[in-house]
Amino acid sequence: MTISHHPDIANLMCCAAGSQPETFAAVIASHLSLCKTCCCEVRRMQQIGVALFDKLEPVGMSGPAPVVAMRAGEADADAKGDPSSVSAPAPCGQNAGEVPRPLVPLIGADLDQVAWRWVAPGIWIFPVPLSKGCCGELRLIKVAPGKTMPEHGHAGQELTLILRGSYTDAFGTYRVGDxxxxxEGVAHGPVACPEKGCICLMATEGKLIFKSPVARLLQPLLGL
Ligand SMILES: [Zn+2]
Known part of the structure; x- marks a missing residue:
């Protein structure tokens, strides 16, 4: 697998710090399980963070300890009793199939067994379940071969990971792992691969903003 498009460095830093919202963390963790380059980069950032942390003088807390949401990787590390590996990204290259290991508990191990919901000709979605109170949206989107997604912008950041096939927009062609x-403000109208179509995982901070009046009218009904 050749990965050409990686997350922004700021997103990798947030991942290393464990400060990402659940939606983006799912996309980044899945990418890390496929991309050795970013996996190494996040580990390096974490090592720097630990080294800096070790130099801090301990101070007493004025209140109760903050409750920190534990993600899958952190829970694994805790279960093994290894505090040094807390927040470590999933090991790269250990996925059994098309579904990245961090996603399997959320969507299952087979993209063909997902409970897809039809939303428009050639387009299906699956809203990925999130923790109560989690902000943003996380969805699987399946687009038929050669189909164009309605052109849209974003009310906030959008992170998309390709799981099957590819799509092309004005910024290039995105293949599996990309x-x-x-x-916010960047608009695009992705066209799915003419042979394989495209299945992707998309995290958004806010609602998609469709340019087409018809798409905007149908948006609440379609759950997009
Ligand atoms: Zn990468």
Whole structure:
């Protein structure tokens, strides 16, 4: 697998610090399980963070300890009693199939067995269940071969990881393992691969903003 598009460095830093919202953390953790380059980069950032932390003088806490949400990698590390590996990204290259290991508990191990919901001709979605109170949206999107997604912008950041096939937009072609990291205000109309179509995992901070009036009208009904 050749990965050409990686998450922005700021997203990798947030991952290393464990400060990402659940939606983006799912996309980044899945990418790390496929991308040795980013996996090494996050580990390096974590080592720097630990080294800096070790130099801090301990101070007493003025209140109760903050409750920190534990993600899958952290829970694994705790279960093994190895505090040094807390927040360590999933080991790279250990996925059994098309579904990255961090995603399997959320969507199952087979993309063909996902409970897809039809939303438009050639487009299906699956809303990935999130923790109560989690902000943003996390969805699987399946687009039929050659189909174009309605052109849209974003109310906030959008992170998309390709799981099957590919898509092409004005910024290039995104294949399995690639991440499209788009800031608020950037609009695009991805076209799915003419042969294989595209299945991707998409995390968004806010709702998609469709340019087409028809798509905007149907948006609440379609759950997009
Ligand atoms: Zn990468």
């Amino acid at each position: 991440v499209a990291d788009l800031d």
